[in-house]
Amino acid sequence: MTRVEQELIRNFSIIAHIDHGKSTLADRILQLTGAISEREMRDQVLDSMDLERERGITIKAQAVRVFYTARDGKTYQLNLIDTPGHVDFSYEVSRSLAACEGALLVVDASQGIEAQTLANVYLAIEGDLALIPVLNKIDLPAADPELHGGAVAELIGDDPDHVLRISAKTGEGVADVLEAIVEHIPPPSGDRDAAPRALIFDSVYDQYRGVVAFVRVVDGEFRKGDRLLAMQTGREVDAEEIGVMSPRMTPTGSLAAGESGYMVTGLKSVGDLKVGDTLTLAKRPAPEALAGYREVKPMVFCGLFPVDSDDYPDLRDALEKLSLNDASLQWEPETSQALGFGFRCGFLGLLHMDIVRERLEREYDLELLATTPNVEYEVTTTAGEELGVRSPADLPPATNVESIREPYVRCTILVPSDGVGAVMQLCQERRGSYVTMTPIEQRQQIVYDLPLAEIVTDYYDQLKSRTRGYASLDYEVVGYRESPLVKLDVLLAGEPVDALSMIVHKDMAYGRGKALVERLQKTIPRQMFEVPIQAAIGGRIIARETVKARRKDVLAKCYGGDISRKRKLLEKQKEGKKRMKQVGSIEVPQEAFLSVLTLGNDQQSNGKGK
Amino acid sequence: MTPGASHLYAHLPFCASRCGYCAFVVEVGALDRRDAYAAALRAELAAESGRLGPLETVYLGGGTPTLMRPHRLRGLLEDLAPRLAPGAEVSIEANPETVDGDQLRELRALGITRVSLGAQSFQPHLLAALDRAATPAQVRRAVACAQDAGFASVSVDLLFGVPGQTPQDLEADLAAVTGLGVDHVSWYELEIKPGTALERMGAEPPDEDRAADAYERVVEGLEAAGFRWYETANFARPGHECRHSLAYWSAADYLGIGVGAVSTAGGVRWRNAAGVDRYIAALDAGEAPRRETETLDADTRRRERWMLGLRVDRDLDIGWAGAPDHPEALERLEAGGLVRRSGSRIALTRRGRFIQNAVLQELMEYAS
Numbered sequence: 001m002t003r004v005e006q007e008l009i010r011n012f013s014i015i016a017h018i019d020h021g022k023s024t025l026a027d028r029i030l031q032l033t034g035a036i037s038e039r040e041m042r043d044q045v046l047d048s049m050d051l052e053r054e055r056g057i058t059i060k061a062q063a064v065r066v067f068y069t070a071r072d073g074k075t076y077q078l079n080l081i082d083t084p085g086h087v088d089f090s091y092e093v094s095r096s097l098a099a100c101e102g103a104l105l106v107v108d109a110s111q112g113i114e115a116q117t118l119a120n121v122y123l124a125i126e127g128d129l130a131l132i133p134v135l136n137k138i139d140l141p142a143a144d145p146e147l148h149g150g151a152v153a154e155l156i157g158d159d160p161d162h163v164l165r166i167s168a169k170t171g172e173g174v175a176d177v178l179e180a181i182v183e184h185i186p187p188p189s190g191d192r193d194a195a196p197r198a199l200i201f202d203s204v205y206d207q208y209r210g211v212v213a214f215v216r217v218v219d220g221e222f223r224k225g226d227r228l229l230a231m232q233t234g235r236e237v238d239a240e241e242i243g244v245m246s247p248r249m250t251p252t253g254s255l256a257a258g259e260s261g262y263m264v265t266g267l268k269s270v271g272d273l274k275v276g277d278t279l280t281l282a283k284r285p286a287p288e289a290l291a292g293y294r295e296v297k298p299m300v301f302c303g304l305f306p307v308d309s310d311d312y313p314d315l316r317d318a319l320e321k322l323s324l325n326d327a328s329l330q331w332e333p334e335t336s337q338a339l340g341f342g343f344r345c346g347f348l349g350l351l352h353m354d355i356v357r358e359r360l361e362r363e364y365d366l367e368l369l370a371t372t373p374n375v376e377y378e379v380t381t382t383a384g385e386e387l388g389v390r391s392p393a394d395l396p397p398a399t400n401v402e403s404i405r406e407p408y409v410r411c412t413i414l415v416p417s418d419g420v421g422a423v424m425q426l427c428q429e430r431r432g433s434y435v436t437m438t439p440i441e442q443r444q445q446i447v448y449d450l451p452l453a454e455i456v457t458d459y460y461d462q463l464k465s466r467t468r469g470y471a472s473l474d475y476e477v478v479g480y481r482e483s484p485l486v487k488l489d490v491l492l493a494g495e496p497v498d499a500l501s502m503i504v505h506k507d508m509a510y511g512r513g514k515a516l517v518e519r520l521q522k523t524i525p526r527q528m529f530e531v532p533i534q535a536a537i538g539g540r541i542i543a544r545e546t547v548k549a550r551r552k553d554v555l556a557k558c559y560g561g562d563i564s565r566k567r568k569l570l571e572k573q574k575e576g577k578k579r580m581k582q583v584g585s586i587e588v589p590q591e592a593f594l595s596v597l598t599l600g601n602d603q604q605s606n607g608k609g610k
Numbered sequence: 611m612t613p614g615a616s617h618l619y620a621h622l623p624f625c626a627s628r629c630g631y632c633a634f635v636v637e638v639g640a641l642d643r644r645d646a647y648a649a650a651l652r653a654e655l656a657a658e659s660g661r662l663g664p665l666e667t668v669y670l671g672g673g674t675p676t677l678m679r680p681h682r683l684r685g686l687l688e689d690l691a692p693r694l695a696p697g698a699e700v701s702i703e704a705n706p707e708t709v710d711g712d713q714l715r716e717l718r719a720l721g722i723t724r725v726s727l728g729a730q731s732f733q734p735h736l737l738a739a740l741d742r743a744a745t746p747a748q749v750r751r752a753v754a755c756a757q758d759a760g761f762a763s764v765s766v767d768l769l770f771g772v773p774g775q776t777p778q779d780l781e782a783d784l785a786a787v788t789g790l791g792v793d794h795v796s797w798y799e800l801e802i803k804p805g806t807a808l809e810r811m812g813a814e815p816p817d818e819d820r821a822a823d824a825y826e827r828v829v830e831g832l833e834a835a836g837f838r839w840y841e842t843a844n845f846a847r848p849g850h851e852c853r854h855s856l857a858y859w860s861a862a863d864y865l866g867i868g869v870g871a872v873s874t875a876g877g878v879r880w881r882n883a884a885g886v887d888r889y890i891a892a893l894d895a896g897e898a899p900r901r902e903t904e905t906l907d908a909d910t911r912r913r914e915r916w917m918l919g920l921r922v923d924r925d926l927d928i929g930w931a932g933a934p935d936h937p938e939a940l941e942r943l944e945a946g947g948l949v950r951r952s953g954s955r956i957a958l959t960r961r962g963r964f965i966q967n968a969v970l971q972e973l974m975e976y977a978s
Contacts, residue, residue, distance in 0.1 A: 526818065528946065528948070528965065528968050528969075528972070529946050550818070550965045550968055551818055551819065551822035551826075551964060551965070552818055552821050552822040552825055552964050552965065553964070553965040553966070553967040553968045554799070554825075554842050554843075554963075554964065554965070554966050554967060555842075555967060556798045556799045556801050556842075556843060561619055561858050561864055561866055561871075561872045561873070561874060562872050562881075563858065563872070563874065563879070563914055563917075563918065564872075564879060564881075564904060566917060567910070567913065567914055567917060567976065570917060570967065570970060570971070570974075570976040571976045571977060573967060573971065573976070574971060574975075574976045574977060577971065585942065
């Protein structure tokens with residue numbers, strides 16, 4: 001295979017808010033360049049996981065190579081590195097961008113810039129990437145290309161006339177996008193003769209081939225059979241196969257500076273090849289590793305318990321298998337008095353948590369109970385010990401606590417001017433502190449610092465509902481701050497239920513406790529005996545409700561000896577009970593363990609179409 | 611060899627119309643098949659007679675058995691007469707609008723000892739909601755005729771939980787039924803079953819508190835009038851309990867004949883298929899009707915004995931019924947005032963009887 005000159009290579013990604021048409025544009029590019037035939041054309045080829053396709057989101061970064069013969073008559077190799085569009089996965093975005101020299105900034109011509117896009121644009125500008133502004137969906141009646149085009153140009157300091165106007169859906173203007181990529185994005189500038197270096201921007205585990213690393217080669221050249229050295233971990237492994245995605249895995253035998261592709265390693269876990277590490281050759285190691293990424297830290301934690309305790313080993317196996325492909329998923333065994341044996345799992349965010357849970361249930365056929373998500377607290381005890389607390393159950397008694405710190409995030413919210421009041425009110429309610437407000441287009445960019453714990457409940461839903469869906473949100477962690485936090489316990493029939501405990505700000509404890517017991521009272525069905533539900537701080541009861549005792553539960557007529565029908569009714573009733581969790585002698589429906597999430601509103605759900 | 615069954619059920623499916631709440635095996639608009647059906651019933655009885663011992667009880671249920679008119683029942687009852695044990699109970703269900711004094715006297719003369727009249731309510735708007743054809747006056751007249759005809763027991767069926775039934779309606783029904791001088795009352799909670807007109811109309815059962823209020827009131831009202839609450843939904847003056855029903859609740863073997871009828875004998879349960887024409891054709895051809903058979907293993911039978919045994923107000927002997935699946939629950943249930951125990955005998959307390967399913971689910975592992 002003839003090596004394509006670096007001059008003819010363009011590495012780019014697409015920055016877009018969810019639902020602004022990134023996947024459709026990517027599909028259209030694949031089609032226009034002949035990488036995929038009409039017949040093969042499926043919607044959203046790049047989103048290959050079922051779940052991604054279903055939810056209309058991109059989770060993992062991927063790189064696809066296409067060839068494009070430009071109007072100058074030359075054939076260019078274009079490498080599209082996909083970026084996820086959700087805030088949970090913003091670290092993935094930075095990884096994708098680091099493997100590129102440029103990016104398409106795609107904005108919906110009827111919606112304008114969203115908070116997420118903004119954050120990613122800043123990432124791209126920091127990374128010195130060439131940006132090509134694109135207004136998509138100009139075929140929509142609500143499109144306002146003048147307004148939004150002007151704003152996009154202003155944001156990146158470009159001339160409004162340079163903003164491309166396209167419809168990825170109809171294909172209008174997409175060829176101009178390809179031309180712009182060739183014209184405005186610089187070719188890679190690696191040294192092909194230097195010691196080889198490649199940045200691992202993603203890795204996946206394939207059950208037949210082991211770990212497959214997705215790499216951007218910066219210097220030199222890698223060939224099939226080379227002994228690779230991962231510079232950070234010191235791990236050596238053979239490159240069993242080298243190739244590119246076009247868009248399926250296609251072996252090429254080698255990858256050279258400027259190119260992106262994959263390397264098959266046969267390793268057993270994605271943890272063995274760290275994303276952000278630099279690959280070089282064992283026999284000709286590069287003197288210096290490339291700048292990697294910061295370590296990904298899980299931000300949200302929850303307990304996952306099998307509804308049927310016999311499924312515990314299956315849950316462990318399933319988590320092990322999922323971790324092969326998801327280095328950001330953390331888990332450790334956890335025992336709950338109420339829920340038995342399970343795992344405390346750490347996630348990048350709520351969407352990540354939802355996705356992992358859904359995959360466990362769907363792909364591994366497990367029925368799971370997830371406890372209320374929480375963040376990790378830093379606790380200093382009176383004895384001067386420092387603890388990381390990921391579960392309310394692990395919080396020491398108040399008398400032993402010197403101080404507690406919680407993670408804060410800086411939230412950037414874009415909202416039309418008439419929504420400013422609602423947003424600020426919500427942020428105040430959630431213990432936010434105001435940072436700045438700046439007009440962008442006809443909207444306001446509001447920046448608040450908020451405790452992450454306030455975001456992982458129903459903040460996003462509230463934000464959407466109070467602004468009639470117009471606000472968009474992005475956030476980044478800004479560190480830990482000390483807060484007066486207390487543990488709120490829930491007692492059923494006088495017994496504390498560890499899985500329902502939560503850590504809350506002391507000023508909000510009363511309101512949360514009251515709302516929680518009211519919610520539980522509505523969620524827990526009548527029991528054989530009356531059950532008091534209490535919320536308590538330390539030993540002090542702050543709220544109480546009662547689940548009423550059952551008064552009537554009989555089968556009516558036993559007609560003409562039809563005894564089997566009666567028995568089957570009892571069996572059916574029993575099936576219904578199986579979906580409950582037995583806590584002491586009380587049957588608690590699974591929703592009850594999530595009810596703190598939904599205080600005040602419906603459960604949060606993210607993703608396209610919302 | 612198990613001794614023959616002492617209890618016989620015969621199903622008489624014909625009805626003039628289908629009531630809004632009915633999900634039983636009934637035949638509407640097939641009255642011309644009544645003679646052939648009576649002959650087929652006798653044929654099935656003859657074919658199955660080897661399973662029968664002396665009959666302690668016989669129950670003619672429906673449908674509307676009285677639509678058969680006495681003359682179509684004569685042959686069956688004559689076949690049965692030599693099989694009856696001394697003092698046997700022979701019951702028939704009757705719709706009040708289908709009987710008069712002559713017919714009731716005729717049925718009595720044919721050996722029927724007990725009649726159960728389907729009143730359901732004495733309130734015209736509730737009878738309308740249930741699609742019942744009888745008027746309250748017809749119900750009263752039918753009860754009087756049955757009492758005059760000399761039956762050993764006269765029973766009335768009633769319903770609570772009917773859409774639109776107010777507490778005042780319930781009091782009026784209580785007053786009406788206790789004023790009739792009947793010996794036995796079956797007072798069921800209306801079930802809105804799938805496939806019924808009520809369900810299609812979107813009728814909703816009352817919430818648990820309202821249903822419990824009504825049920826408790828039924829029990830109180832009938833007890834105050836001298837009835838004993840001897841089974842979940844059945845009330846009798848002393849000596850007037852329905853022995854046929856008691857046989858079901860004590861898990862005795864019984865034979866059922868006719869369409870849709872269920873039999874249980876020797877650890878096997880079978881149910882005849884619905885469909886009068888196919889039933890008649892099969893028996894005409896000298897064959898057994900189509901049946902679904904279910905073998906009851908030891909655990910199933912044990913769980914059924916608990917399910918049935920706890921319905922009646924007599925003690926359940928654990929030695930007879932077999933151990934509960936969760937014996938440890940007994941203590942908790944006893945401490946909570948739902949169960950009474952003395953030695954190996956247990957019974958539900960009054961509160962326990964109102965929530966017997968919940969108690970059963972604690973004690974037994976009902977799983978399909």
